[in-house]
Amino acid sequence: MKTTFLICGDIGCSGYGSQEIYAKFLKHKEEWFEVRFTGCQGFCAVGPVIEIQPQHVFYQKVTVDDVEDIITTTKHNWLIQRLLYTSPDSRLHVKTNDIPFYAQQKKVVLRTNGQVSPDSIDDYLALEGYAGLKKALTMTPSAVLDEIAKSGLRGRGGGGFATGKKWQSVANSRETPKYIICNGDEGDPGAFMDRSVMQGTPHAVLEGMIIGAYAIGANQGYIYVRDEYPQAVQNLQIGIDAARSRGFLGENILQTGFAFDIAIKRGAGAFVCGESSALMRSIEGKIGEPNEKYVHASERGLWGKPTVLNNVETFANVPYIIQHGADEFKKMGTAGSPGTKVFSLVGKVKNVGLIEVEMGLTLRQIIFDIGGGIVKDRPFKAVQTGGPSGGCIPAEHLDSPIDFDSLTALGSMMGSGGMIVMDEWDCMVEVARYFTKFLIEESCGKCVPCREGLIQVNHILERIAAGKGKPEDIDRLQALGEYIANSSLCGLGKSAPNPLVSTLRYFQAEYLEHIEQKHCRAGVCKALTTFTINQDTCTRCGACFKACPVNAIARNGTYQILQEQCIKCGECRAVCKFNAVKW
Structure with missing residues (x-):
């Protein structure tokens, strides 16, 4: 068996040079090994990362200069200790699954993500790719629906609605045509799950969609991908073309007479288009804003026809469920949330x-x-x-x-x-204000509760952060949060108060400190924060002096902050190793 070097090619590792590492491996290619530029391997904090198979050796923080050493040592079954992961307890970890980051994980959706080249259907097929589809096509559509329902799979994109129930309602409809849509419009700050799956293992998503289409009787599918994911779009299109050329998509899939195809629709960057009805309006070429919820997509969705809409991760679970069975899937997770x-x-x-x-x-x-x-x-x-x-x-x-x-x-x-x-350096008032402001900017503005209510919430939060809050603001915020949640048109508006309501529920004392004591315990709200240096704990190391961007720290035997010049950026606090900067 050939040795395989699996080089993470996702954005985090690429930003630190994994593309150059991959290119150098290709330059020094020898007969005894092969190289794959894979999707995300997960451990972004220590990238670029390389896994060596079948040895399961894991190297972290690899550089271009390490490539020749890695090739030579692997050929002789040696290890490079400086590239192994070291736990906080100073233990060196050789094998991937021994590393604490990976030890408690269970890979189903990501089972092929760091193992295949995203642009290679052959890599995916070698790891039992499309086995779920082949099995599904030997079953009746109703049997496929029963298996999905039995698995208890819940939608992974938001509210956790039962996937089998949604699919069954569309399958039962006599209206035609029927559509199936994959929601890849991931717009949450700090979120990259769906992008990593679409970009790293596009065939898992496609296979799940094809199985779903067979089960409900759809002949056309769409993947709606946010425009900021060009690599995901490229890899999905390569996957669609390859699947079509191998008979997994098209007029006569695997000679069964079943016809189904998939097209990619690129979003225009609106967060609200992640909402189901807004997304379907966008595909239709209309303004991306939600509709009233008294009619479900399963009855009247895309172009007024019965439609199944699930997110990327939901579809990526489907091949595993069909291939291994609902009972195997239910062994994972909890009774109410399997998998x-x-x-x-x-x-x-x-x-x-x-x-x-x-x-x-x-x-x-x-x-x-x-x-x-x-x-x-x-x-x-x-x-x-x-x-x-x-x-x-x-x-x-x-x-x-x-x-x-x-x-x-x-x-x-x-x-x-x-x-x-x-x-402890995060201010919960500021957290609520930040996400409220984000949702104001992303609201479609169609309904008054969301459009105007969030603006009023933001005004009050800004007033509190500026030291001008009043005790009655707490009751006003709670009342506004309840009103917005109960009265908004779509799921975005109904859930928009969650950051506010949850911080009021668990961190109300912090709000009261801002209002009554004019103090921000996290040192984030500038109007309520004054940084000083404790002379008893200061070691005169000068780190704060060097870090200050506005020269607001005077050095005259001791270090002192010049309040009239300080912009309260907190850089002095961030670099001080002795907790001498107080606020």
Whole structure:
């Protein structure tokens, strides 16, 4: 068996030179090994990364200068210790699955993501790609629907609606034609799950869509991809062309008489187009704004016809379910949330990256075991799940399981899988203000509660952050949050108050500090923050003096902050290793 060097080609590793590393491997290519430029391998914090198969050796922080050494040492079955991952306890880890970041993960959606070249259908086929489709085509459509329903698969793009129930309602319709749509319009700040799947293993998405189309009786599908994902669009189109040439798409799929094809539609950059009805209007060439919800897409969706719409991750689960069976899928996760979930783990966590875990793991396991804990070992404060419309969950709930219903009970949501970790240097008033402002800018403006209500929320939050808040603002914010959630037209508006409501629920004392004490404990709100240097703990190292961008630190035997010049950027605090900068 040939040795294979799997070089991560996703954006994080590419930004640190993995393309140049790949090119140098090709330049030094020898008969005994092959090289693949793969999709995201997950561990973004230590990129560029390379996995060597079949040895399962994992190298991190690789540079172009390391390539010849890697080839030579691998040929002789040696290891380069300086490139191995070292745990905080100083243990060297050789094999990928021994590394704490990977040890508790379970790969279903991402099972081929770091193993195949995204532009190679042969790579995908070699790892049992399209086996699920081949099996599905030997079954009746109703049997496929039954298997999806039995699996308990819930939509991975937001509310967690039962996939089998949605598909069955479209299959039952006598209206034709029927359509199937994949929602790849991922617009959450800090989220890159769907992009990584579309870009890294496009055939998994295509295979899931083809199986879905067979089950419901659709002959045309669309993948709606945000315009900011050009590499995902390119890899999907290469995949579509390759699937068509191999008989997996087209007029007579695998000689069964089933006809189905897929087209890519590029979004125009509007966050609201991630909402189902707005997305379908956009595909139709109309303004991307939501419709009233009294008619479901399964009855009247794209061009007024029955339509199934699921997100990228949902479709990528389908081939596994059909190939291995619903019972096997249900062995993972929880009774109410079977299977796995892909998350982008970002923020103040040491091991930033793309992860896939079984439903039911706790927040603590994800943030501290897989994520490695908080940067600089500062205290954990909160984690926001579900994107800008998600809630902020505090430390007291770190042992809560990750599943659809548990997150909803905590005032948050699963969403598409963004997970932003925060520490004591994050101000919860500012977090609520930031995401409210984001949603104001992304609102379509069609309905008054969302359009005007969020603006009023933002005005009050800005007033509180400026030290001009009033005690009655707390009640006003709670009333506005409830009104917006109950009265808005679409899911974006109904969930828009979540960052506000959850921070009021868990961090109301912090709001009151801003209002009553005119103090921001995180040192973020400039009007309520004054940085000073504690002379008793200052070691006179000069780090703060060098870091200040406006020369606001005087050096005259001691270091002191000149308040009239200070812009309160916090750089002095960030570089001080002795906690001498106070606020």
